[in-house]
Amino acid sequence: MDKVVRGQLDSYLPNRAGCWHDCRMSEENSLWKGKPSQWLNFGVFLSTLIVGLVIVAVCVYLPLPVAAYAALLLPLGWAGWKYLHLHTQEYELTTERLRYTRGVINQQVNEIELYRVKDTVMVRKWWMRLTGLAAIELISSERSIPDLVIPAISGGMEMRELLRNQVESQREKKHVRETDLDEAPVGDGGGSSLR
Secondary structure (H helix, E strand, C coil): CHHHHHHHHHHHECCCCEEEEEECCCCCCCEEEEEEHHHHHHHHHHHHHHHHHHHHHHHCCCCCCCCCCCHHHHHHHHHHHHHHHHHHEEEEEEEEEEEEEECCCCCCEEEEEEEEEEEEECCCHHHHHHHHHEEEEEEECCCCEEEEEEEEEEEEHHHHCCCCCCCCHHHHHHHHCCCCCCCCCCCCCCCCCCC
16 A cells, blocks of 8 residues: 555656646646737837937927926836836747736736637738737636637737647647537527427
8 A cells, every 4th residue: 555655746847937746747848928019009109209209399489497307207207107007018828728928016917727718800901900919808718717808919820720730739638629608588488498
């Protein structure tokens, strides 16, 4: 009995992070990592430039003290914050889940198990087509994140296909099948009745 338990315990080893896992299980590998493009901030950056130029023009043409140039800190700080907010978002597709990390000061990590993904939609607005970007919308049965949008990534078509293939692979591996139960309203003639 001791040898059986010992043999089972030997198959559980700590990984690099010091967490214990079953070595007999397949390793989770990263397949794709990406961040949204800063093209999403184009309007912010353009408005910051315009407001900055207006502030400089007012300071130059009106007899204002040099301290008035400090007003430039407001639009520059806003643009800097928007840059950091987008820059700290990261999406990672692994063989088992999609991980979404965000946060400038405090970080939050959310995960969607791939077998829970119901559908994916790729959206390419006109400006995304011009810049070669795409957004991928995921609809899942995950309660914490039923809908997730991966905004403005390059290689959207390839990413969507990779995601779709991994979702099917995980469903087969875990023997999961997605079914939608649509209930017809009572009295519409669509349901079966006992006679």
